[in-house]
Amino acid sequence: MFEIKNGDTLFRLSFIERIEEPEDRRLDLIMCWLEITGCGINLRYQCELTIFDLESLKDKITHFYSALNKTGRPKPVSFAPRVPAFTCELNIFQESDYVEFTFSATPDVYEGWKLTGSITIDQSYFPALIQGIESILTN
Template structure:
């Protein structure tokens, strides 16, 4: 599970099911609950990701985290999920941190509401974020 808490904002991504693809684990679909809570609103919906797209995100975030720790310039990471229900942009900031811009689309239709917001994160968030991604990627069948 991934849980990012910043002030009164909470982003939580919890796995609940995995659909195996025989002989191609990177193509397994992992179903999750996405929750985003603000003081004014609470959004909850189901989304799906492939293990491969989550592995790529984990590798990119690992590189970003290492650059932050070493004080090097980090590259922006853009994650657009295959089903376009969750989009994340990790933009390095000048203060040894990252601005996480998220876009949530509970439904895949054109009439779905779209929620966009930003969270500031420093390097202390990354170990738990990477651990949570690893847990989701390795979620059992």
């Protein structure tokens, strides 16, 4: 599970099931449950990710965290999966040691609306975030 929580605000991506592609496991689909709560909002919906999407997210977060430890000022990271049910960005928050996790969620691309928000986190989140993506990938 990939989870960021700060106060009443929550962004959680949980594994539901893997739809296997018999010809090529790299084409498996990973069905996840996305939950976003905070400021009176309670949004929950299913989203479809590919293994490539999840590996890309894991690599981007890993590189951001590594650069954060080395230089303290990593370049911003953006992630958008093949089916844009959600997107996210990581960036240093206003010349501090905190990181801003900014996201947008689009439960139904055809409905034409999306929720945007951000959560401020510190470096201690990164090992659990990386492990959370890995746990989704290995289910």
